[in-house]
Amino acid sequence: MKALIQRVMNAKVIVNGEVISNIEQGLCILIGISKYDTVKDMEYIVRKILSIKLFDDESSKRWKKTVVDKQFEILCVSQFTLYNTWKGNKPDFHNAMPGDQSKEFYEKFLQMLKDAYVSDKIKDGLFGAYMQVCIQNDGPVTFEIESLDKDPSKSNKKTTSLEAGESIDP
DSSP, X not given: OEEEEEEXXXXXXXXXXXXXXXXXXXXXXXXXXXXXXXXXXXXXXHHHHHHOOOXXXXXXXXXXXXXXXXXXEEEEEEOGGGGOEEETTEEEOTTXXXXXXXXXXXXXXXXXXXXXXXXXXXXXXXXXSOOEEEXXXXXXXXXXXEOOXXXXXXXXXXXXXXXXXXXXXX
């Protein structure tokens, strides 16, 4: 599972010319789901989103506060293209989780994020729709987080602190 995290002043999702979701200051997160992802990957990404320090504190010291500390909003957008490979000049998405399965996984991810934070501060796009995502990036600040690599064809697997029993509580 991948999360492309952008610190934003505001962000919105438009579908068919209509704004379906928007946030003020916080995080806009593009979420990619691989065909190898499990609940452990979901837990890891939720924990990281809520615990990474991307905001200034009250004294303007950088990288001191989390989205939870600041009580900011989060806009999540499903983004299967984050799990692309290339066949020449054409993208291939065989590593992304298939549509119906990924929709269910994404919905569980959103619920886990809502349960771990404040439900009404979590917004999202429209799964599977053609969307325009408008952001006013703050910084610009953009980071990528990827959970444990579950691809059985790769021999050197990454490890995470979640495997050592770390809680997802922020």
